[in-house]
Every structure is written in C-alpha cells, then in structure tokens.
Amino acid sequence: MATKITEDCINCSACEPECPNEAIKEGDEIYEINPNACSECVGFYDHEACQAVCPVECCLPDPDNVESEEVLINRALSLHPDDTELRRKADANDYPSRFRK
Known part of the structure; x- marks a missing residue:
C-alpha cells in the first residue's frame, strides 16, 4: 500500500528529501505522496x-x-531503471523491505 500523509502534517518538509523515489511533494495545504511513485521504500530501506x-x-x-x-x-x-545495485539486489531477492523484518 502506498503511504499517505494525513491532515496532521505541519509542512515541516522533513519527509520530502528522504523519499528515494521523489514521490513526496508540497501540496496546497500539506505535503502529498504520489501513490504511483511510492514503493514504501522497498528496495532501499527496511x-x-x-x-x-x-x-x-x-x-x-x-x-x-x-x-x-x-x-x-x-x-x-x-522508477530507477539505471540503478544496477537495486537490480542486482532484486534479482538475488536480497533487498531491504519492511515486509522482511
């Protein structure tokens, strides 16, 4: 499931630079996550x-x-077709994921 940002957002922008997919952008009132670009950090973090x-x-x-x-x-x-390290990890089924904790 994609992550969403609730109305409790204080527009601090802490989240935006952390996203490996650049899925987070400042919206009209709060930051928003594009669900088509959110991978829940699978492949990048646990x-x-x-x-x-x-x-x-x-x-x-x-x-x-x-x-x-x-x-x-x-x-x-x-989203990262040129990331050879991500491809290698995915091919080996050895990548970070919150599903694997």
Whole structure:
C-alpha cells in the first residue's frame, strides 16, 4: 500500500528529501505522496523513510491502496531503471523491505 500523509502534517518538509523515489511533494495545504511513485521504500530501506523522520507521525499506510512487496519492488525498479545495485539486489531477492523484518 502506498503511504499517505494525513491532515496532521505541519509542512515541516522533513519527509520530502528522504523519499528515494521523489514521490513526496508540497501540496496546497500539506505535503502529498504520489501513490504511483511510492514503493514504501522497498528496495532501499527496511522501513518507510518518511515515516521515520516525521515529527508528528502523519506518514501512514493507506488502507485504500494495499500493495504487495512484489508490486512495490517492481515499482522501485521501474522508477530507477539505471540503478544496477537495486537490480542486482532484486534479482538475488536480497533487498531491504519492511515486509522482511
């Protein structure tokens, strides 16, 4: 599932630079996550980076957008086609993921 930012967002911008997919952008009132660019950091971290840095804990899983680890790693690969290290880890099925804790 993609992560979403709730209305509790204080617009601190801590999350934006942490996203490996550049899925987080400043919206009209709060920061927003593009669900088509969010891989929940699968392939990059064993946690969701935005969630880890959010001071008000408003980066939460979106229950309306549930996705499997396979979908998320494939999204990461499609968003980073030139990342040979990510491809190598995915091919070896040895990549960071919150699903593997």
